[in-house]
Amino acid sequence: ARPLASATSTPLAAAAADARNVKVWLEVAMRRAIVAEFGEEYRDVDPLVTPATKAAFGDYQCNAAMSLGKRVGKPPRDVAVRLVAAAQLADVCEAPEIAGPGFLNLRVREDALASRLAVALADPVRLALPLKRAQRIVVDYSSPNIAKEMHVGHLRSTVIGDALARLLELQGHLVVRLNHVGDWGTQFGMLITYLREVAPAALETTGGAARLDGLGISDLVSFYKQAKKRFDEDEVFQSASRAAVVALQAGDPACLAAWRGLCEKSRAEFGLIYQTLGVDERLTERGESFYNGGLEEVVRRLDEAGVLVTSEGARVVFPEGAQPGADAQAGPPPLIVVKSDGGYMYSTTDLAAIVHRATEEKAERVLYVTDAGQSLHFAQVFAAARRAHLVPDGVSLEHVPFGLVLGEDGKKFKTRSGDTVRLADLLAEAVRIARDDLLARQAERQAAAGPSAADNADPAEQIDVDALASTIGISAVKYADLSLNRNSNYKFSYAKMLALTGNTAPYMLYAYARIAGIQRKARAGTRESAPRATGAVRILLGTPEEKALAMHLVRLAEVVDQVEHDLLPHRLCDYAFELSGKFNQFYESCPVNGAPSAELRESRIALCTVTAHTLRLVLAILGIPTLDKL
Ligand code: ARG
Secondary structure, eight states: OOOOTTSOOOHHHHHHHHHHSHHHHHHHHHHHHHHHHHOGGGTTOOOOEEEOSSGGGOSEEEOHHHHHHHHHTSOHHHHHHHHHHHOOOTTTBOOOEEETTTEEEEOBOHHHHHHHHHHHHHOHHHHHSOOOOOOEEEEEOOOOBTTSOOOHHHHHHHHHHHHHHHHHHHTTOEEEEEEOOBOOSHHHHHHHHHHHHHOGGGGOEETTEEOOTTOOHHHHHHHHHHHHHHHHHOHHHHHHHHHHHHHHHTTOHHHHHHHHHHHHHHHHHHHHHHHHHTOOTTOEEOOGGGGGGGHHHHHHHHHHTTOOEEETTEEEEOOTTOOTTSOGGGSOOOEEEEOTTSOBOHHHHHHHHHHHHHHTSOOSEEEEEEEGGGHHHHHHHHHHHHHTTOSOTTOEEEEEEEOOEEOTTSSBOOOTTSOOOOHHHHHHHHHHHHHHHHHHHHHHHHHHHOTTHHHHSOGGGOOOHHHHHHHHHHHHHHHHHHTSOTTSOEEOOHHHHTOSSSSSHHHHHHHHHHHHHHHHHHHHHHHHHOOOOTTOOOOOOOSHHHHHHHHHHHTHHHHHHHHHHHOOTHHHHHHHHHHHHHHHHHHHHSOSTTOSSHHHHHHHHHHHHHHHHHHHHHHHHHTOOOOSOO
């Protein structure tokens, strides 16, 4: 475990941390007011602080007076008056206004925003990322299967898991990224037996692993299909396959070498995709096979805890309270832990993995990023782990589900022939379309500029179309996935994700480049005319647009904290999109270089700088690289 040096627990540090998140600060202040005015027994009352629904109402509102009024039997407006008198909000807010039946409208003070922006100007990360107690967090994501193609579900898991890991790590948590690849199980018996039959030469071994020369993943996938067919039709093949699994699990060198060869082949293919996607290199492969040694113990512990039942020859865990043999319609099927033939299951491995993560990794929080189709699996596995006390109660186990990727026809995303879409093909297609778009726009511009413009173009200004197309294409795929609530299904559409308008990666990339450009130019101008002491900028928020932009910048802490808990990365996309809108409104109505005073000009340049840095930070969390020029 790493020392928790950055996560000091002195009251001062905690207060400073809370102060960055204005919403949390207000909640604390309102809760204090409630207790001071109505007594300890009201400590549990939710202060109901929310962002204001209309700018005219201020920045936040507190709606506690209504429910509190009911509880104390007083008119909400009277309660509101007492809360206003008791609340010590002056450090952050103007005097609250009472509206309607008892809403408190809260307006954040200009100097409170300005002081927070000054922090962000020095280091945008500090505003975003409150200090708090660091946790050890395991994020289980990507997790494709050996000898199979990665599909769009794995793309979602990879992109979402990587973003969440980055966010948590930036907050100061110690994150362990685990790739729980499907590298174990009966399919390997079939595959090895089939390879022995049709491609024995491929099983020649170097360094303990079969070379599988000349075979690609797609060959292995079709071999697996054929092997499965043989397995179902041919008894001799079936028993040979079963024997191969047993031999593999017993450590037979030939079977192990074949298995290693299959793993290496897949690993190389996954690696290419990870590279293209820019997945964090610390994503560590720790597949199902890793937990093989822990399976027996898990079964023993479940048994000792009395949660295992024998049902039709299998050893299973029934949902708590449900009885074997009871009405089968009544609830979900039991969790099978040991099959009737003695084999272990996907769930058995997950139970062993939970034990390892809690005891060896010392994880306090474990996140599983997989499709929503596995919700029941995880609910049952977590419940069984709790009942058998496989993990300390304080360890939080969380399934982070996501919906399906659909084709334009609204059905599961498939190729025209009904096959799984290869991720490599999908990404290449996005890059190809991005490139075509870029070239078309370039041609349009040149046509508009007239025939001689192309000859006079500055070669240094020429952009690398291929590099740009690949950044835009890949970012578009990732951003499209991240920008929607992960719980819903979405229709995969190249046209939509590559559009220049709307909440898309291309829009955000251009918005960033523009803002960064404005900021750079303005700064360069300052340096020439009047060098100034750094860190001495006074941020002025005299216009509604400046204030709105500042308020939104300060809200980053709120959004980041929220995503830490609800693990919904689309909030960051919404935030970034709104930020660029707020910036545009500011830039339209507040001249920067033409500001009426040098002081105001400095302040506006600072706003541009914090906006550019904040946008870059948010996109970086999402795994989207930014470019200064496009
Ligand atoms: N390999 C599985 C799949 O492709 C995902 C594994 C997720 N992680 C876990 N611990 N079960 O769906």
